[in-house]
Amino acid sequence: MYDDSDKERLLLAVDCIVFGFDGEKLKILLIKRGFEPERGKWSLIGGFLRKSEVLQDAATRILSVYTGLDDIYMEQVGTFSDVDRDPEERTVSTAYYALINIAEHSQKLSHRYSAQWFSVEDAPPLIFDHDRMVRHALERLKIKAETEPIGFELLPDKFTMLRLQKLYEAIYNVSLDKRNFINKVRSLDILEKLDEKDKTSSRKGSFLYRFDAEKYHRAERSRSLLNL
Amino acid sequence: MYDDSDKERLLLAVDCIVFGFDGEKLKILLIKRGFEPERGKWSLIGGFLRKSEVLQDAATRILSVYTGLDDIYMEQVGTFSDVDRDPEERTVSTAYYALINIAEHSQKLSHRYSAQWFSVEDAPPLIFDHDRMVRHALERLKIKAETEPIGFELLPDKFTMLRLQKLYEAIYNVSLDKRNFINKVRSLDILEKLDEKDKTSSRKGSFLYRFDAEKYHRAERSRSLLNL
DNA sequence: ATTTGTAAGTGTATATTACACACTTATAAT
DNA sequence: ATTATAAGTGTGTAATATACACTTACAAAT
Numbered sequence: 001m002y003d004d005s006d007k008e009r010l011l012l013a014v015d016c017i018v019f020g021f022d023g024e025k026l027k028i029l030l031i032k033r034g035f036e037p038e039r040g041k042w043s044l045i046g047g048f049l050r051k052s053e054v055l056q057d058a059a060t061r062i063l064s065v066y067t068g069l070d071d072i073y074m075e076q077v078g079t080f081s082d083v084d085r086d087p088e089e090r091t092v093s094t095a096y097y098a099l100i101n102i103a104e105h106s107q108k109l110s111h112r113y114s115a116q117w118f119s120v121e122d123a124p125p126l127i128f129d130h131d132r133m134v135r136h137a138l139e140r141l142k143i144k145a146e147t148e149p150i151g152f153e154l155l156p157d158k159f160t161m162l163r164l165q166k167l168y169e170a171i172y173n174v175s176l177d178k179r180n181f182i183n184k185v186r187s188l189d190i191l192e193k194l195d196e197k198d199k200t201s202s203r204k205g206s207f208l209y210r211f212d213a214e215k216y217h218r219a220e221r222s223r224s225l226l227n228l
Numbered sequence: 229m230y231d232d233s234d235k236e237r238l239l240l241a242v243d244c245i246v247f248g249f250d251g252e253k254l255k256i257l258l259i260k261r262g263f264e265p266e267r268g269k270w271s272l273i274g275g276f277l278r279k280s281e282v283l284q285d286a287a288t289r290i291l292s293v294y295t296g297l298d299d300i301y302m303e304q305v306g307t308f309s310d311v312d313r314d315p316e317e318r319t320v321s322t323a324y325y326a327l328i329n330i331a332e333h334s335q336k337l338s339h340r341y342s343a344q345w346f347s348v349e350d351a352p353p354l355i356f357d358h359d360r361m362v363r364h365a366l367e368r369l370k371i372k373a374e375t376e377p378i379g380f381e382l383l384p385d386k387f388t389m390l391r392l393q394k395l396y397e398a399i400y401n402v403s404l405d406k407r408n409f410i411n412k413v414r415s416l417d418i419l420e421k422l423d424e425k426d427k428t429s430s431r432k433g434s435f436l437y438r439f440d441a442e443k444y445h446r447a448e449r450s451r452s453l454l455n456l
Numbered sequence: 457a458t459t460t461g462t463a464a465g466t467g468t469a470t471a472t473t474a475c476a477c478a479c480t481t482a483t484a485a486t
Numbered sequence: 487a488t489t490a491t492a493a494g495t496g497t498g499t500a501a502t503a504t505a506c507a508c509t510t511a512c513a514a515a516t
Contacts, residue, residue: 006276006278007239007276008239008276008277008278008279009237009238009239010237010238010240010277010279011235011236011237012238012240012320048234048235048236049236049238049309049320050234050236051236051238051311052311053311054309054310054311055307055309055320056309076306076307078304078306079283079304079306079307079322081277081282081283081284081322082282083279083280083281083282090279092240092277092283094307094309143371
């Protein structure tokens, strides 16, 4: 019926776009490659899929190797297959993005594998098709953030309204009015206002909030999180 | 630095979810497998990626083999990697969806490869993880349809308002008010109203419309196509 | 004790968009 | 001329988005 003799086996890689947020800018984690090809250039963290594992597990494993982090939210972005994307051997790569909270985890990874945080906007050029992967991941993150509270992953447990606002401003690269922002967020009723205040940035201090997972799941999917 | 000796080569398949619209229901094209494994069961059309081609080309080639169609809109859905998804050999598969206009193309493919159209809702169970692929493809189609005029692909060149409405009703599985629907579509200003009428379904006849690609691209991204 | 500087916090009016809803019209067949 | 059928059309109301500026709480300095 059709000719199966042309089945060709090839390498399947996994590359991870690790997003973080430092309170001002959306960041990605890059490593300076310590091996050929392209030694010394910046790239995403990555590795190869093993026959015994699924892609999601490979992505989790690779993230853990490079950052020491487990239990991190990851989502598949897409699969990139340019014929000569890897000069060594025909390799197809599936990209995943991860969302992590820089403040809580940054110290662990600072010195391993020359990993470094870069603002999404002024990251250095990356090897292979990694720049394209990052662009795709960003698009997916934007779509995700419209309907789900990605702050769960990218912010510390307790955070101020301003920080949440700046997160959305960073992701969508816009500026928002704080009154409208807070009204919108309040209407979603997925945050718990704490009694605590964060006094690091003002004398008055600003109240801390926390995501209320239960409220969120009750209200889930009813309305999108932000209209921009 | 890290151990690359575990690079394992495997098969990469491509499976295609072919969506069509018959004026009433959203349909998918399935084939009855003429080969092992799972001979005689229903499945998506698929094949294997060759070393010399990119995934998009493989998807295009596979669609062409099974349907004779070229120049069809296709989009990557995702990559599925359950370890034992294919009992023969470790195989990872990337799914693509295609949008085609049944009326114009159906005759070509009717008898080849026992291909058959099924309503998305009452399709038979599929082999491997193909049901999951279809579900994912549907989700992606819904997201796509919110912001882009998929009618370009799924409808004939000229169509009635009712047909366009039924397309959205089929995709989102809702029913819409025709007055609100037409008002919304008109406000987008991406259709050209023709002088012709389609008289097949009523004595009065209903005017035909056509997508105006130029108007569409001018208005692109300004607002989403439908809020549901 | 008072003043001052800083960021936090708050509300309303207007514009836009979504939604609900029912009768009239054009035409072919009889 | 009558009738049956689907096409075509508009408005009022509710919900949501957007624009916009002053007051408050507090710590530090005097």
